[in-house]
Amino acid sequence: MRIALLGYGNVGRAVARLLESRRNHLEGIGLYPKLVAVADSRGVAINPGGLDYSKLEEAKRSRGSVGFYPDYGRIGVKAVEIISDRLVDVDVVIEVTPTNIVDGEPGLTHIREALKSGLHVVTANKGPLALAMPSLLELAHHTGRGLMFSGTVGGGTPFIRFAEKCLAGDRILGLEGILNGTCNYILSSMEDGLSFEQALREAQRLGYAEADPSMDVDGWDTACKIVILAVHIMGARITLKDVEVKGIRGMTKEYLTEACKRGSTVKLLGSVDAKRGRAWVAPVEIPRNSPLAVSGNLNALTFHVENLGSITMIGKGAGGIETAHNILKDLIELKMKLQYRSI
Ligand SMILES: NC(=O)c1ccc[n+]([C@@H]2O[C@H](COP(=O)([O-])OP(=O)(O)OC[C@H]3O[C@@H](n4cnc5c(N)ncnc54)[C@H](OP(=O)(O)O)[C@@H]3O)[C@@H](O)[C@H]2O)c1
Helix, strand or coil: EEEEEECCCHHHHHHHHHHHHHHHHHHHHCCCCCEEEEECCCEEEECCCCCCHHHHHHHHHHHHHHHHHHCCECCCHHHHHHCCCCCCCCCCCEEECCCCCCCCCHHHHHHHHHCCCCCCCCEECCCCCHHHHHHHHHHHHHHHCCCCCCCHHHCCCCCHHHHHHHCCCCEEEEEEEEHHEEEEHHHHHCCCCCCCCCCCHHHHCCCCCCCCCCCCCCHHHHHHHHHHHHHHHHHCCCHHHHEECCCCCCHHHHHHHHHHHHEEEEEEEEEEECCEEEEEEEEEEECCCCCCCCCCCCEEEEEEEEECCCEEEECCCCCCHHHHHHHHHHHHHHHHHCCCCCC
16 A cells, blocks of 8 residues: 655654554555655655655654655655656555645645545545535545545544444434543633633643644634534534534633532533534533533543434544554555455
């Protein structure tokens, strides 16, 4: 399986490391991944014979770009050119450039070009899916290629896989839950007495929150995940503009203390209600004994299912390594699907 890895940040590097460290295991199950192209924002490294992880790391660490990979690096070449100019033969594109919810770029073009060129795509990038998931799925279907994205939601807890496998045949009527560990950490810290600003700074110090935290605290990260869940497991045809979004910036510790006195806690929930055709994200007061009342940076998601009733899953959200693990899992599933020709 010849792989082009577009994006060499937290997730991309963890993917390259995993492909290297899990090589024996993967070959044991018949998967022979070969990283033939890697791109970051400044350049590319391309070798049909395969790129070496330690050399990629050395080029990135010492000179700031994979474009400085010895002999095979090219500064100034764009990631999309790997696909559109067929700079090397590729089977699968792993798309892990930054999430952009304004126009989805550069990921949206990478994914479209890859599918149109007959390549399979595995991505953890929520932007293109949140903005154009129904049309991207149609394109994948039309071209007969896989579009896999289990790393986009609940990286540390297999929400998507659970719904696909364990709820198959039943009907998911709705879902609601905590899909952003950073906001949950901030709200939990505020209940312990910190102000919003103090809790945010603490989350940033611990590496839970980005320097620019707006995707998380303004609710957009949760909204992207709600779109992906609604489209993929509930068959809704929505995009980000259909989600009502309110974040946690306006929260005060006084409000949270009052909620505590009422036996409640406040959580940033995302929800899809199939019956009302409504998707939203907002801070909501819920009873302390609700299964969704989890603290710290945990995620929790309740599925409301026609025959099975309500089922809640609780677990870790995502970091670079959890997301890379999901990408690897998608590659293994892709290999199995190709073997049985189910895509
Ligand atoms: N980190 C997580 O825990 C996590 C969890 C779930 C999903 N995700 C998603 O996974 C994706 C990657 O996350 P990350 O944490 O690895 O982000 P990151 O550390 O910011 O890395 C992004 C990478 O994309 C590269 N890039 C930016 N613009 C590019 C372009 N035009 N062409 C080619 N490469 C480009 C960057 O290049 P430079 O290195 O040159 O800047 C960098 O290597 C994001 O969409 C994110 O939302 C991340």
